[in-house]
Amino acid sequence: MSSGQNEKINQQLFLKQVPTGIAGPEDFETKESPAPECGNGQVLVESHYFGLDAALRLIVRDSDEFLFRVRPGDLVRGTAAGRVIESKLSGYEVGEYVLASGGVQNFIACGPGELERCDVSQAPLEAWLGGFGVSGLTAYFALIKECKPQPGQTVLVNGAAGAVGSIAGQIAKLAGATVIGLTGSEEKCDWLVNELGYDIAINYKDSDWYDQLVTAAPDRLDFIFDNVGGEVLDLSLKLIAMRGTVLLCGSTSQYAQEEMRGPDNYIWLGTMRARMQGYVIFDYVDQYEEARTQMAGWIKDGKLKIPSFAVSGDVCDFPEAFKQLYEGKNLGKMVLKLPAAI
Numbered sequence: 001m002s003s004g005q006n007e008k009i010n011q012q013l014f015l016k017q018v019p020t021g022i023a024g025p026e027d028f029e030t031k032e033s034p035a036p037e038c039g040n041g042q043v044l045v046e047s048h049y050f051g052l053d054a055a056l057r058l059i060v061r062d063s064d065e066f067l068f069r070v071r072p073g074d075l076v077r078g079t080a081a082g083r084v085i086e087s088k089l090s091g092y093e094v095g096e097y098v099l100a101s102g103g104v105q106n107f108i109a110c111g112p113g114e115l116e117r118c119d120v121s122q123a124p125l126e127a128w129l130g131g132f133g134v135s136g137l138t139a140y141f142a143l144i145k146e147c148k149p150q151p152g153q154t155v156l157v158n159g160a161a162g163a164v165g166s167i168a169g170q171i172a173k174l175a176g177a178t179v180i181g182l183t184g185s186e187e188k189c190d191w192l193v194n195e196l197g198y199d200i201a202i203n204y205k206d207s208d209w210y211d212q213l214v215t216a217a218p219d220r221l222d223f224i225f226d227n228v229g230g231e232v233l234d235l236s237l238k239l240i241a242m243r244g245t246v247l248l249c250g251s252t253s254q255y256a257q258e259e260m261r262g263p264d265n266y267i268w269l270g271t272m273r274a275r276m277q278g279y280v281i282f283d284y285v286d287q288y289e290e291a292r293t294q295m296a297g298w299i300k301d302g303k304l305k306i307p308s309f310a311v312s313g314d315v316c317d318f319p320e321a322f323k324q325l326y327e328g329k330n331l332g333k334m335v336l337k338l339p340a341a342i
Contacts, residue, residue: 010106051130098117
């Protein structure tokens, strides 16, 4: 490595303590060190963007029940979208854009198992962390492979303005379904309808949101695509259609709770002969390329928008951005834009 690269300062984010409630800046600490050496069979990646994912709150809990747990003193898990600045790995060249799963830090030295190329001709680099990355692919396979909505059917997306929901509703519309979104503000409701093409958007903070949902879905809900859990899922279950499907993608309302609560209204699944199904994107890992080809075509034709909500800062600003995510500041995928990307 050149002396110039050795002089680069690497900020790294560590978990300081197990959070209580929504994780805040006091639960993390930033440390500085020289940029890591690029070993044989590795590339050195300079981070440009990090995605902010609600599920991070799940793995910083004081519990061994969940995969990928982060304990106090551990480097915070995260995937960077960045640029290769040094390569000792055959097939990777300096200047290529990649995803690197090496934790929240400015510079990442990693091998082939931790890398994925980003074709920025298909979508912008930051989109590979969101609507063109795992978030968008989650929505794609949920709708295309699991739910398979048809014209005349109704899809409810809970958490509709988030990274997954903002793509899911658009894909459901492309399939010809009527799409209803539940979200947390009037601004987001307007955005879902006017920008992303949702048929109806409802603010779940309204005291009469369930009554609004009853009016919006006179023929009940053929599919509930749930990212939220809690009361939002519980009440929406009362409107599931005959032989409908409830797809459990996430449960953001529960991640910060000391005791997680499941739905009380499951009796409607039996009454309506409906099914509730768990869903994890990684079952489709061998089909990512095919899905991205389809999505890139939709983007080119103006049929699919990939919204990103960028917050500018450095690694040390990640905790504050994460807090803003839980406060609902984002429209679409929230990303932290690092100085290298400017």
